[in-house]
Amino acid sequence: MGSLEEILTGFQVAISLEGIMFVLLGVFVGTFIGMLPGLGPITAIAIMIPITYGMDPALALVMMAGVYYGAVFGGSTSSILLNAPGISGTVASSFDGYPMAQNGQAGKALAIAAISSFIGGTISVVLLMAFAPMLSSVAVSFGPPAYFALMLLGLTAIASLSEGSTLKALISAVVGFMVATIGIDPQTGTARFDFGVPRLLDGIDFLVIALGLFAISEVGYLVINRFKASFASAKELGSLKLSKQDLKDISGPAGRQSILGFILGILPGAGATIASFIGYISEKRISKNPEKFGKGYIKGLAGPETANNAATSGSFVPLLSLGIPGSGTTAVMLGAFLVLGIQPGPMLMGDHPDVFWGVIASMYIGNIFLLVLNLPLIPYIARVLTTPRPLLISLVMMFSLIGVYSISFSTFDLYLLLGFGVLGFLMRMFAFPAPPFILAFILGGMMEQSFRQAMTSSQGNLSVFFTNNISLALIILSVLSFAFPIIQSMRQKKKQA
Amino acid sequence: MTRNVNRIIGLILALLATGYLLLSYQLPTYDYIPVDADVIPKALGWLLLILSVALFFSKDQDSEEQKAKRHVAKKDVKAMAGVFGITLIYIMLLEVVGFIVMTSIFVFFCSLFLGYRQHVVNAIVSISFPIFIYSIFVFLLNINLPQGILPL
Amino acid sequence: MRKVLASSLFALMLIVLAACGGGDSESAEGNGSDESSESSGDNGESSSEESSWTPAGSIEVVAPAGAGGGWDTTARMTAQTLTEEGIIEQDMGVVNKPGAGGAVGWSYIANQNDPHNIFVSSSPLLLVPLNGQSEHTYEDFTPIANVIADYGAFVTGPDAEWDTLDELFQDMKDGNASEITVVGTSAPGSMDHIQFIRFARAAGVDVSNISYVSDPDAGGVTQVMNGSADVFSTGIGDVTEQIRSGDVKPLAVTSEERLDGDTLGEIPTAKEQGIDETFVNWRGFFGPPDMTDAQVAYYENKLKEMSDSEAFADIRENYAWDEMYMDSEEYQTFLEEENQVFKDILSDLDMLEE
Structure with a gap:
């Protein structure tokens, strides 16, 4: 922890009139861009970089940080309303958020997302402020074996993401993993399964798969139900009313996932996606009524939403205290620092305490702004769902098409999107769950790479996964996590017998 | 009947796994790399093959609700094929005709095709929405979308 | 019936549009150029004389x-x-x-x-x-x-046994090459890998069995800091701050002469260590x-x-x-x-x- 004086300098930056204005601007632009199809925090930050040129570094970075967490915040909107996750961190939010919106509780779902994001954001900033300098050692403690084990732990979630047949969930996951192997293999430079198409050399973009499997396949069902009346009345739909019980339901996941999400966010490379999935799964595991998950359960939305926002704050630990960007987004954020002549790294706190603490302090204010800005808008945003079905279908299709096009500028990716849409529809028709597919797609690629990195470093010796303490602990946890549901169901059967 | 469904899907997956495996075995390998680019794909291919066999012989566990989902009326299939076709044409012509024109046409006709009868509202939405998106992307965010035939 | 009408109308309009668009589709694809579409086909060069050219x-x-x-x-x-x-x-x-x-x-x-x-x-x-x-x-x-231009650098963890690139290469020549892992951001055969090989080759190291790991998520620094890999081959800009704080130890920079700056100026070039090679990332x-x-x-x-x-x-x-x-x-x-x-x-x- 820095000296009190330095922290106060930070607050001085953040609470000054200009500071407040730039935070406001940042979170506003961030939320807005985050809600646009396909555009996530990476694009939002990259676009804002030229604007900051020549500004006071502390103020500019306070704004850029606002753009970052604002975009994460805004990203969940399309996930909840249209089942169209724009960034990987919000996929898990759609599992219960979208069913809630479908049940006519869109306003409530968005409000829960906003509140849990706020809690996740705020608690994690407290943690960031208190422990940032100390936690930098955590960020570098993970070598390839530990990453492999972490991904493995994430993958054990497949069993709990399936409803009905575990066999089908496994098949989904294996196919998802296979899709992740398309493209140039980073360890050898070998092109795999590219069929001679240059666009496939980089692999298939996450967005193509997420929007295809979730949004476009959902369009299929909307088409079948196209003559059904729209959702509940606009008033009911936009209602933000949360009962005492609702708030109580939020508080548990929000508290737990703020801390868990923050810790996972610290690890370079893991970030918001893994945090949100683990957030969802861990809430489901400890829940007394896991059967409610996936059907529009408050805890199933609050968990991942808290976690992905907490992870965003966590990702500032390696960036600010070590100068290591842990993800594509923080790499662009690093670029934003550089253009202002600030080098994030171990010396940042000493060289520029106003920037270091200013950015952190501004996050408190930014999170409050996000809540205050968004809550009043929710009734209007939720009204998107009152659009007559035929028009809504066209707009969802558009949203997905633009989203993919604006990141790849390639019509090839649009054909792929359509293809994955059809696949997603067929999968639902034959009860193959999509979440394991996308989870394996995201984690599989990273898992393969860290596995092979570890094997190369150890000259092919498998024991490297068991001699490293972190990796060993995570592997044990994975085994338990995998065995737990099986043991549970066996016990239940015994009871019944 | 349901058992048949699992058999057909099992067969398709087995074919997929075989094709994938064939490609995996053609991947080049290097002597000095302990776990090469082909190892994980081979493992995945075999795993899928085993799982597809398991599916082939497995009993159907679907709920009634799930089975009902599988039944799609003929006119719905036609409607879906229509949306699919319109989207396909959209993708083919997007870069030639341009974003605004193509998107307006897409939104208007797709909604019309699906039975939306308020033509005025439809026209307003399908023209204003693409212009709005285009303006934000191109003028505000500096992300170029295909401008096509419009001299904007 | 209405549907048939709607879709055929749609198709008709598309044909018309495609026909219109086909004429200057070449410039239409180049999104972002405006006036050029009017003077389409000539790429703006025919109108101007050879000696000077301005964009159209x-x-x-x-x-x-x-x-x-x-x-x-x-x-x-x-x-x-x-x-x-x-x-x-x-x-x-x-x-x-x-x-x-x-x-x-x-x-x-x-x-x-x-x-x-x-x-x-x-x-x-x-x-x-x-x-x-x-x-x-x-x-x-x-x-x-x-x-x-920027330059490449080779760094190790702070407690590594080598202090210079030359020491590292000597060690590799003494038969320990297979036990040393090099990490970089890019895939084998590209930038970071080739940069290392280029210098190893110049120093006379057998390059056929150097184990190289790629960490595309910018995890290279982490890997040398926690000892998962031994040497990080990268751009100097990516590790300047970690060198300054002592979290990593620089072995050499790939430039011809030492770079400017307090921290950067202290890093020896490969050349002054007797390895006759440079690399500029232009x-x-x-x-x-x-x-x-x-x-x-x-x-x-x-x-x-x-x-x-x-x-x-x-x-x-x-x-x-x-x-x-x-x-x-x-x-x-x-x-x-x-x-x-x-x-x-x-x-x-x-x-x-x-």
Whole structure:
């Protein structure tokens, strides 16, 4: 922890009139861009970089940080309303958020997302402020074996993401993993399964798969139900009313996932996606009524939403205290620092305490702004769902098409999107769950790479996964996590017998 | 009947796994790399093959609700094929005709095709929405979308 | 019935539109150029005499990569300086064409073949084609000017047993090569890997069994800090702060002479350690295959003016880039030499794709 004086300098930056204005601007632009199809925090930050040129570094970075967490915040909107996750961190939010919106509780779902994001954001900033300098050692403690084990732990979630047949969930996951192997293999430079198409050399973009499997396949069902009346009345739909019980339901996941999400966010490379999935799964595991998950359960939305926002704050630990960007987004954020002549790294706190603490302090204010800005808008945003079905279908299709096009500028990716849409529809028709597919797609690629990195470093010796303490602990946890549901169901059967 | 469904899907997956495996075995390998680019794909291919066999012989566990989902009326299939076709044409012509024109046409006709009868509202939405998106992307965010035939 | 009507109307309109669009589809695809579509077909060159050329419309600066990377940053900063300093009056738009390590963007430029499109590239323009991953090579494009350079560095964890690059290479020559893991951000056969091999080769190390790990998520620093890998081969800019704080130990920098700056100036070059090799990560601009001398001269002059401007000097300083201006001719010769070096290295590694 820095000296009190330095922290106060930070607050001085953040609470000054200009500071407040730039935070406001940042979170506003961030939320807005985050809600646009396909555009996530990476694009939002990259676009804002030229604007900051020549500004006071502390103020500019306070704004850029606002753009970052604002975009994460805004990203969940399309996930909840249209089942169209724009960034990987919000996929898990759609599992219960979208069913809630479908049940006519869109306003409530968005409000829960906003509140849990706020809690996740705020608690994690407290943690960031208190422990940032100390936690930098955590960020570098993970070598390839530990990453492999972490991904493995994430993958054990497949069993709990399936409803009905575990066999089908496994098949989904294996196919998802296979899709992740398309493209140039980073360890050898070998092109795999590219069929001679240059666009496939980089692999298939996450967005193509997420929007295809979730949004476009959902369009299929909307088409079948196209003559059904729209959702509940606009008033009911936009209602933000949360009962005492609702708030109580939020508080548990929000508290737990703020801390868990923050810790996972610290690890370079893991970030918001893994945090949100683990957030969802861990809430489901400890829940007394896991059967409610996936059907529009408050805890199933609050968990991942808290976690992905907490992870965003966590990702500032390696960036600010070590100068290591842990993800594509923080790499662009690093670029934003550089253009202002600030080098994030171990010396940042000493060289520029106003920037270091200013950015952190501004996050408190930014999170409050996000809540205050968004809550009043929710009734209007939720009204998107009152659009007559035929028009809504066209707009969802558009949203997905633009989203993919604006990141790849390639019509090839649009054909792929359509293809994955059809696949997603067929999968639902034959009860193959999509979440394991996308989870394996995201984690599989990273898992393969860290596995092979570890094997190369150890000259092919498998024991490297068991001699490293972190990796060993995570592997044990994975085994338990995998065995737990099986043991549970066996016990239940015994009871019944 | 349901058992048949699992058999057909099992067969398709087995074919997929075989094709994938064939490609995996053609991947080049290097002597000095302990776990090469082909190892994980081979493992995945075999795993899928085993799982597809398991599916082939497995009993159907679907709920009634799930089975009902599988039944799609003929006119719905036609409607879906229509949306699919319109989207396909959209993708083919997007870069030639341009974003605004193509998107307006897409939104208007797709909604019309699906039975939306308020033509005025439809026209307003399908023209204003693409212009709005285009303006934000191109003028505000500096992300170029295909401008096509419009001299904007 | 109505549906049939609707869809046939739709089809009809499309045919009409496609017919309209077909006429100048060439310029229509080049999103972002406006006036050029009016003078379509002539690429703006026929109207002007040979001695001087000015763009007929807005200029598109293509970054053959996604937002946020080195190429994207260079493209955006260049476009910004050129317009804000009033060096170029036309609109300049940055277009990202990500994919296949640059190959997607390169093939876009080659197919457009429009002198209003220029693009930024660096060593991968040579390496990706040599790895057999692009149908276009640097010879398919017109080098305009190189503008900046940065340098590579080799670092280890703070407690590593080697203090210099020479010590490391001696150790490798003593038969410990297989136990040393090199980590880099890019895949084998590209930048970071080749950079290490280039120096190891010059020092006489057997390069056939060096184990190299790629960590695309910028995890290289972490890997040497926690001991998962031994040496990190990277750009100096990526590790300056960690060197300054002592979290990593620099073995050598790849420049000809020591760099400026308190921290950077203390890092020895490979050359002064007796390894006769240097590596410059150059970055510059290229144009489409068919460009007239006048068109090349136009961009060359503008980029020279930009490179000399104070505004760009500030940008260089912030990003720790070095100035390295080369005009079209010098650039061409330089590229040919570099390409030959890469070719030799890759064929030693048995990675050259013919």
